[in-house]
Amino acid sequence: xxxxxxxxxxxxxxxxxxxxxxxxxxxxxxxxxxxxxxxxxxxxxxxxxxxxxxxxxxxxxxxxxxxxxxxxxxxxxxxxxxxxxxxxxxxxxxxxxxxxxxxxxxxxxxxxxxxxxxxxxxxxxxxxxxxxxxxxxxxxxxxxxxxxxxxxxxxxxxxxxxxxxxxxxxxxxxxxxxxxxxxxxxxxxxxxxxxxxxxxxxxxxxxxxxxxxxxxxxxxxxxxxxxxxxxxxxxxxxxxxxxxxxxxxxxxxxxxxxxxxxxxxxxxxxxxxxxxxxxxxxxxxxxxxxxxxxxxxxxxxxxxxxxxxxxxxxxxxxxxxxxxxxxxxxxxxxxxxxxxxxxxxxxxxxxxxxxxxxxxxxxxxxxxxxxxxxxxxxxxxxxxxxxxxxxxxxxxxxxxxxxxxxxxxxxxxxxxxxxxxxxxxxxxxxxxxxxxxxxxxxxxxxxxxxxxxxxxxxxxxxxxxxxxxxxxxxxxxxxxxxxxxxxxxxxxxxxxxxxxxxxxxxxxxxxxxxxxxxx
Amino acid sequence: xxxxxxxxxxxxxxxxxxxxxxxxxxxxxxxxxxxxxxxxxxxxxxxxxxxxxxxxxxxxxxxxxxxxxxxxxxxxxxxxxxxxxxxxxxxxxxxxxxxxxxxxxxxxxxxxxxxxxxxxxxxxxxxxxxxxxxxxxxxxxxxxxxxxxxxxxxxxxxxxxxxxxxxxxxxxxxxxxxxxxxxxxxxxxxxxxxxxxxxxxxxxxxxxxxxxxxxxxxxxxxxxxxxxxxxxxxxxxxxxxxxxxxxxxxxxxxxxxxxxxxxxxxxxxxxxxxxxxxxxxxxxxxxxxxxxxxxxxxxxxxxxxxxxxxxxxxxxxxxxxxxxxxxxxxxxxxxx
Numbered sequence: 001x002x003x004x005x006x007x008x009x010x011x012x013x014x015x016x017x018x019x020x021x022x023x024x025x026x027x028x029x030x031x032x033x034x035x036x037x038x039x040x041x042x043x044x045x046x047x048x049x050x051x052x053x054x055x056x057x058x059x060x061x062x063x064x065x066x067x068x069x070x071x072x073x074x075x076x077x078x079x080x081x082x083x084x085x086x087x088x089x090x091x092x093x094x095x096x097x098x099x100x101x102x103x104x105x106x107x108x109x110x111x112x113x114x115x116x117x118x119x120x121x122x123x124x125x126x127x128x129x130x131x132x133x134x135x136x137x138x139x140x141x142x143x144x145x146x147x148x149x150x151x152x153x154x155x156x157x158x159x160x161x162x163x164x165x166x167x168x169x170x171x172x173x174x175x176x177x178x179x180x181x182x183x184x185x186x187x188x189x190x191x192x193x194x195x196x197x198x199x200x201x202x203x204x205x206x207x208x209x210x211x212x213x214x215x216x217x218x219x220x221x222x223x224x225x226x227x228x229x230x231x232x233x234x235x236x237x238x239x240x241x242x243x244x245x246x247x248x249x250x251x252x253x254x255x256x257x258x259x260x261x262x263x264x265x266x267x268x269x270x271x272x273x274x275x276x277x278x279x280x281x282x283x284x285x286x287x288x289x290x291x292x293x294x295x296x297x298x299x300x301x302x303x304x305x306x307x308x309x310x311x312x313x314x315x316x317x318x319x320x321x322x323x324x325x326x327x328x329x330x331x332x333x334x335x336x337x338x339x340x341x342x343x344x345x346x347x348x349x350x351x352x353x354x355x356x357x358x359x360x361x362x363x364x365x366x367x368x369x370x371x372x373x374x375x376x377x378x379x380x381x382x383x384x385x386x387x388x389x390x391x392x393x394x395x396x397x398x399x400x401x402x403x404x405x406x407x408x409x410x411x412x413x414x415x416x417x418x419x420x421x422x423x424x425x426x427x428x429x430x431x432x433x434x435x436x437x438x439x440x441x442x443x444x445x446x447x448x449x450x451x452x453x454x455x456x457x458x459x460x461x462x463x464x465x466x467x468x469x470x471x472x473x474x475x476x477x478x479x480x481x482x483x484x485x486x487x488x489x490x491x492x493x494x495x496x497x498x499x500x501x502x503x504x505x506x507x508x509x510x511x512x513x514x515x516x517x518x519x
Numbered sequence: 520x521x522x523x524x525x526x527x528x529x530x531x532x533x534x535x536x537x538x539x540x541x542x543x544x545x546x547x548x549x550x551x552x553x554x555x556x557x558x559x560x561x562x563x564x565x566x567x568x569x570x571x572x573x574x575x576x577x578x579x580x581x582x583x584x585x586x587x588x589x590x591x592x593x594x595x596x597x598x599x600x601x602x603x604x605x606x607x608x609x610x611x612x613x614x615x616x617x618x619x620x621x622x623x624x625x626x627x628x629x630x631x632x633x634x635x636x637x638x639x640x641x642x643x644x645x646x647x648x649x650x651x652x653x654x655x656x657x658x659x660x661x662x663x664x665x666x667x668x669x670x671x672x673x674x675x676x677x678x679x680x681x682x683x684x685x686x687x688x689x690x691x692x693x694x695x696x697x698x699x700x701x702x703x704x705x706x707x708x709x710x711x712x713x714x715x716x717x718x719x720x721x722x723x724x725x726x727x728x729x730x731x732x733x734x735x736x737x738x739x740x741x742x743x744x745x746x747x748x749x750x751x752x753x754x755x756x757x758x759x760x761x762x763x764x765x766x767x768x769x770x771x772x773x774x775x776x777x778x779x780x781x782x783x784x785x786x787x788x789x790x791x792x793x794x795x796x797x798x799x800x801x802x803x804x805x806x807x808x809x810x811x812x813x814x815x816x817x818x819x820x821x822x823x824x825x826x827x828x829x830x831x832x833x834x835x836x837x838x839x840x841x842x843x844x845x846x847x848x849x850x851x852x853x854x855x
Contacts, residue, residue, distance in 0.1 A: 119571060132608060
């Protein structure tokens with residue numbers, strides 16, 4: 001019940017965004033469908049005349065269909081950048097197979113005697129196609145467009161990962177923040193859209209005779225109009241921001257910036273992995289990032305100083321189940337070897353080697369331990385196994401490898417890595433339920449995403465790292481029987497980043513200056 | 520000049536020879552039946568006439584002109600085409616189906632509509648009931664009638680028919696065939712008809728071409744194939760229905776000379792006003808039907824009269840007719 005009220009409240013508060021995202025979603029779907037029909041139908045018709053090509057073309061379209069949508073977007077971004085381009089192209093590629101296949105099947109399904117009689121009566125090839133084959137293939141063809149439409153409404157949610165908007169913005173924000181109401185706020189309209197497209201096209205498909213032909217023409221007219229929805233003007237400002245879904249929703253993200261700095265730039269949402277590429281290529285001017293990210297150095301970005309402390313401290317430290325610590329007293333001392341060893345610059349350097357130079361996290365971790373004299377060859381594992389979790393980005397992989405090497409070198413415990421857990425909430429849940437024994441977490445994240453204390457508590461903690469660590473340690477113990485061990489040393493806080501060149505040009509070095517510039 | 524002439528037509532599908540070196544002529548207004556077992560190449564041959572199949576070698580001449588001298592579509596619009604599966608356009612009404620070719624030819628809508636109504640009425644499909652119906656609402660026989668009307672709509676001088684009655688049940692088939700034969704529209708048409716039904720061939724053909732494995736076995740009038748078969752294949756092909764075919768192929772005029780006793784002709788005025796004498800062109804088959812259905816009884820025996828001149832007729836009984844028929848068969852076979 002509470003989730004329903006939450007959902008309604010969310011929709012009420014975000015009504016303008018919901019409307020805009022829905023229109024964008026319809027626009028993306030219609031634009032890609034239009035392209036799919038414009039290419040797929042002629043291609044299908046060509047195949048009816050050159051059946052020998054059919055296995056090749058259908059095979060090719062089938063292969064496209066099997067590429068996971070996220071991967072397809074990944075392939076397209078280096079070529080097309082971010083924005084509606086790669087989103088529409090990806091959706092178009094997905095719509096090809098059903099449309100081409102059904103066009104071919106529809107025409108091939110026309111009674112051969114009817115076609116033979118039509119030819120025998122003296123219809124030209126074009127007339128046979130227009131007056132006989134196409135009208136009779138239309139129900140099957142429309143079924144193909146219908147399949148493509150439903151696929152596209154679903155896949156279009158991923159457009160939110162490449163700054164193309166759509167209802168995926170709410171969904172991915174909700175996933176990142178473990179906020180079911182926010183997920184539903186995007187998922188319900190998306191599902192409704194899919195049903196709407198499906199129902200409308202099903203209605204057309206069941207018309208017969210002349211009305212069906214008219215419906216086909218009306219559809220061809222409607223698609224460009226719907227696609228045009230995407231072009232409706234959007235809010236604009238001097239700089240365009242590209243934010244990851246989590247940052248848009250969390251208290252110390254966009255809402256915090258608005259509260260403390262009055263900062264509210266026009267923004268697009270895109271995948272965390274893409275924000276750096278987007279700002280480097282100039283698709284956006286301002287992004288959220290992490291202060292120790294290797295790409296800051298590689299892409300020549302400037303971290304804007306958080307002069308009013310919108311971002312709380314994010315000290316990294318291992319979080320471990322108390323049961324595990326009690327059962328294996330040798331574990332805590334092994335992990336403690338890393339305490340205080342990693343400064344901001346050291347961590348940035350390690351991240352740079354993994355993210356930019358593409359060294360493996362394991363090689364980088366082992367090399368670091370050797371240089372610090374902490375390396376010990378793995379012992380044979382005779383004890384039980386420690387399950388080690390990590391989130392799905394480079395820094396967490398490196399930390400996981402560091403811990404794995406320490407546990408193997410200093411204890412007889414075995415290690416089972418469960419890396420690549422989607423986000424904070426997934427890691428926290430896995431740890432609470434005992435699916436993993438430990439993972440590296442950041443104090444600020446534990447505070448804001450997991451504990452979510454009232455605003456008064458947040459204000460009292462302020463920007464003091466020690467106070468935040470003490471609070472999360474106490475609360476984790478009390479609520480979850482989990483233990484925060486000693487921090488590693490670096491503070492991987494959120495940061496606002498700009499291209500250095502542009503920031504210097506505009507004379508912006510802090511968030512206050514940015515806010516002043518935009519106002 | 521023949522309306523249709525085929526010269527040395529040959530067609531291969533891969534290594535399989537569908538049609539090998541086939542030639543024939545069809546005079547205007549005549550009906551040629553292409554007859555033969557399944558796979559003998561008769562349909563392929565027919566489809567070469569309207570270029571649905573292009574021959575590997577040889578030529579088709581329509582009214583003396585090479586069929587390839589004009590676009591295939593224009594050639595086809597000048598020939599009616601009827602197939603076994605009918606192939607009505609399922610999304611067109613009956614009237615629209617009939618009007619397809621006249622519309623392609625750009626005839627005025629009013630003329631097309633009038634012509635459609637006229638044809639439907641003549642084929643026993645009252646337009647007020649059938650014009651607006653769709654093909655799936657019709658029975659098989661009705662569909663085939665619409666198919667025939669469609670082929671006739673633009674009044675083409677040539678009609679090609681591929682097993683047009685093949686998909687119908689025997690009773691419907693017989694009745695549609697009768698209508699077909701009696702249709703005034705078809706009297707003047709040059710027709711080529713494909714069938715594997717021997718009876719149908721004898722009923723409709725001026726000339727029959729019997730094919731086997733893509734080769735002509737015999738080409739000639741029905742009675743020539745029957746009475747003077749060119750080879751064993753022809754003989755065997757007709758063997759099962761030999762007698763029935765002979766009864767259809769021979770006419771009274773063939774057997775009159777064999778009548779014994781060569782009795783006197785009677786004045787028509789003397790044989791009773793309720794009796795109508797048969798023409799001497801009636802087939803033996805029809806005469807036998809008349810004998811069993813509505814004979815006059817003369818001295819206790821069922822009798823029919825056959826006209827032998829303007830004013831005279833001769834009596835025929837079962838016995839005299841069949842005896843003469845037997846002698847005529849022997850004579851015709853020996854004349855070979």
